[in-house]
Amino acid sequence: MDPTRKKVKITLEETYGERQASTRFICSLFSLPVPPANIHGPKEDATAFSGGSIPEYLEHGRVQKLxxxxxxxxxxSTIFKQVxxxxxxxxxxDEVQNIKRTIQRNIYRxxxxxxxxxxxxxxxALMDKGTSDLERENPSPGTDGSRHCIYSINQRVKHFSDWLLEIIAMGDLDAFFPAATREYAPVVDEIWRDPAIQETYKRRGELHFxxxxxxxxLDQxxxxxxxxYEPTERDILYAEGVTPSNGLASLEFSFDDHSPMSEIYGEDLESQPSWNKYQLIRISSKGVHDSGKWLEMFEDVKVVVFCVALSDYDLEWTRGDGTSENKMLASRDVFESLVRHSSFEDASFVLLLNKYDSFEDKINQVPLTVCDWFHDFRPFRLRQNNQALANQSYYYVAVMFKQLYAxxxxxxxxxxxxxxLERTSVDETFRYIREVLMWEEEKKRMYCMADDDSYSSTETDFTP
Structure with missing residues (x-):
């Protein structure tokens, strides 16, 4: 890479960390994958930006499909619930009652x-250490002292464990729960607080499900x-399986003119026109192999928002045929199939890289290269800390997707x-998506006015 280009790229990343308005605009304009350098810093002040009025070509009341x-x-699912x-x-x-039952059932899962x-x-542990080296003092009640380690549990808990695992294996969980939820709640609470389970939880990175x-x-x-029990808003947000597991889910929303989000376009709120309406449509990933029948319906979608968990790079994904593959590779393949689909030929694509915090915790323990797609990754260790490595890894993943798309x-x-899981982050995300929509509309207008558009570069890297 040209040294001047590399210098500009690094400067842009550092400036973004300071949240300067000019850099924010440039990054949106040129679709730069900016590392989330403020992950541990103060939240952005949405009122810090100002600009011109809303373009006249945005018609009032038009629904933009996402x-x-x-x-x-x-x-x-979490993003959908946040919106x-x-x-x-x-x-x-009825929905709240279904959510309640889902949360209660999930505890046992x-x-x-x-x-x-x-x-x-x-x-x-028993195989690695050998019986002679195992902990023999103060064994848990009901255990055989000759076969005891930090992951051992007493016989009463073991009996419940065997019973629950058998129910799960047979697929009979729904037949017992949530009807038996109250009866077994004290046992669940006891097992969760058992030292052996707490030691197991410390290795949750190895428990992919x-x-x-x-x-x-489990704490509650x-x-x-x-x-x-009535689920709180936070409970609903954190719960799995709340949005439909098959088919589609959709909702309409608009930006409030008197919210901080609208202030980025000007201070004269009384004169601001109404925002467009947006329809957010979510397709469940469980229907990945059946989604083709739905995609023909979305030719008028303006933006495809594709979400990838950064921390998925070392996890396994089970396909519909029962075989497994690396989950990041699976995301790449689904992303590519959507990009190639004729229904989205005119749509813009926004890639959301989620779960940066989990990614930052994992990246120093598990190298990014465990995913075959990232086998060429060679980080520059200018500073020996997790955040520096995570930022470089984030940028690399973003560029790989950008190169594929281009x-x-x-x-x-x-x-x-x-x-x-952070509402301010999701709020910020959809403001960015709105900027993408406005930029694409403006670009189309510019194409009508001139034969050449200097901002239509297909290069992956930004050259000033």
Whole structure:
């Protein structure tokens, strides 16, 4: 890479960390994949930006369709729920009851993952250390002192563990729960706080089916199991399986003229016209192989929002035929299939790179190169800390997706970091998506006025 280009790229990343308005505009304009350098810093002040009035070519009341897609666990469900809350949409009484039952049932799923992991870690510890080196003093009540380690549990808990794992394996969980939720709540709470389970939880990075929010719900097992339990907004946001698992989910929303989000376009709020309406459509990732039948319906989608969890680079994904592959590779393949689909030939694509915090925690323990797609990654270790390595890794992943997109379409891919569990981040994400829509509309208008558009470069890297 040319030294001047490299210097400009680094300067842009550092300036973005300071949240200067000019750099924010440039990054949006040229679709630069900016590393989320403020991940540990102060939140952005949405009122810090100002600009011109809304372009006249945006017609009042027009609905802009946004298609949200991503593999299970990428964060699309959480983003969808965030937008639902931000748009002031309400869950019906029936929906709340279904959410309640889902949360109660999920507690047993999370516990089963921990119990299965505990068994594996116990066998591993016994084999590695040998009986003579195992802990023999103060064994847990009911255990055989000659076969005891930090992952061992007492016989009563072991009995419940065997029973629950058998139910899960047979697919009979729904037959027992949530009807038996109250009866077993004290046992669940006891097992969750057992030292062996807590030691297992410390190795949650090796438990691929345990979500990041599992401890949030297990800490409240007794309260959640109560008949009087009513899910809070945070509970609903953190819960898995709340949005439809098959088919489609959609909602309409608009930006409030008197919210901080609108202030980036001017201070004269009284004279501001109404914002466009937006329809967010989410396709469940569980229907990936069946989604083709839906895609023909979305020829008028303006933006395809594709969500990828950065921390998926070392995880496995099970295909519809039962075979498995690297989850990041699976995301890449689904992304490519959407880009190539004729329905989205005229749509813009926005790639959301989610779960940066989990990515930052993992990257020093598990190298990015475990994913075959990233085998060429060679970080510059200018500073020996997790954040520097995570930033470089983030940028590399973004560029790989941008290069893939450019090779297929000859166009720029817009990339944005997001943290789906943080409302301010999701709010910021959709402001960015709105800027993308406005920029694409403006670019079309410019094409009508001139034969050449200096901003239509298909290069992956930005050259000033």
């Amino acid at each position: 298609l949200l897609f991503g593999l299970e666990g990428s964060g699309t 639902k809350f931000m748009s002031k949409s309400k869950f019906t009484v 999370y516990l089963s993952v921990l119990l299965e992991g505990r068994e594996h870690f116990e066998e591993e 345990l979500p990041d929010t599992a401890n949030y719900f 097992a007794l309260e959640i199991s109560s008949n009087e 090779s297929i379409t000859g166009k720029k891919l817009f990339v944005w970091p997001t943290r789906a």
